[in-house]
Amino acid sequence: MKTTYIKLSLAGALLLGIYSCKKGETSSSNLEAYATTDSAAVISDSISSVASMKVKDKQFIKTADVDMEVKDVYETTISIEKSVQELGGFVTKSNLQSNVVSENTYDTSDENAVLVKKYQTENRMQLRVPTERLGELLTMINDKKLFLNSRLINAEDITSSIKYAQLESKRIEKNSKNISELKSNKDKVELDNQNMDEGNQQQLANMDVTDNLKYSTVDVYLKEPKIRVAEIAITNTNNIDDKYKFDFIYSTKTAFVEGYYLIQKIFVGLITIWPILLIGAIVFYFARKRKPVKKHPDTEA
Structure with missing residues (x-):
């Protein structure tokens, strides 16, 4: 799902039509500046070299998907959220819930009873972390596991797409100058409005690509391997019903x-x-x- 979204965003950035010269220079310069910088330092990652991979003159959009079992989902969630903040990232989703397996009531006296719930806790999280810190985050997450069900790390090479976007920016800039030399008429106004709309959309698409280069997306699924039991003191409702029946x-x-x-x-x-x-x-x-x-x-x- 994330890969499809990234590809669509990139395609929008590359295939949109003519836009104004000023807007074209702004979005293109931002993308080119990030593409030509040293975006990731080499980090020792004992888990996977993909997370900290660095290739000269190459740019990668990195994503990860982790499915594992932990001792305590709640404590692990708090720990991961704290670590993400320390690494300069942020949490975009955290859906922690308890799935009830069974629920029974046992009378202990005429007035009191105990509600026994058997449940299993899980959490689905989505994290955004600076790409150069991805390896550190995955190492920290791996330390919390009891059992690793699956892990997927993807590095999509978009170097050629970025180069093509730069070439397109130069072509669009030239077309924009040609439009400015046209005589003022109804057609020129329509072209100008179209250019402004397409320029805004391309700026947004370029911002998405730049953001995905700068921050990696990590989906984490946490689950407890064993069923927990909760004993809750309640009133004996059966006795109350019999009393006033x-x-x-x-x-x-x-x-x-x-x-x-x-x-x-x-x-x-x-x-x-x-x-x-x-x-x-x-x-x-x-x-x-x-x-x-x-x-x-x-x-x-």
Whole structure:
């Protein structure tokens, strides 16, 4: 991921179009000055010669990726952060978290209980350190390990890209002078606006490349090999639930009150539908009144 970002930044610096003369001279001079300086002193690195590699007339963008297990992630994190600051670098990311494997509650009395958590701590860090101090940082990190899972150190040679950027700067400077000699019209204004925008973008891209040359990026993943256990004193919630789960007297009283309110609701409901009840009573009365009376035949004595 880091390599892709660096390549895109460099490509933006090299392939962007015409920009103003003043801006071109500024960004190009900064990049050229860094490219021609002695950027890294030779450091004795027992871990890897790539970290402190120095080749005459060559410029490298260096990155590293370390995956290892340590005794205590938190203490190692604090130590690494302090060492990075002492080396003139800085931390851009530190994501320390505990992954819970299991969680159980055990009652110890009617009032107390213990919450037992089993967890594993890890941290993902991203560090920026001066390139000439990369070897020292990796040596310090290596001293903290219990087991090294993997380590990747990359040195990307961008010497030819820097030379090409310098040649492009000269060509763009010449084109900028040619544009300044054009007659003032709508097309010249559009070209000038385009030059300013492209010049700003190229300056930003050159700054990114220069920063990546000056500071190396190190990604570190820390993990504890064993599961830790945390015992946390809590209240016995099961006993509390049992204590207040059911109260007969209170429930009986509540039932009487709710029954009283139910009777009120039924009574009010009957009052509400009194017209329907009245009409029903009238219909029932007349229906009974009109009902024919059956005659029984006389029986012989």
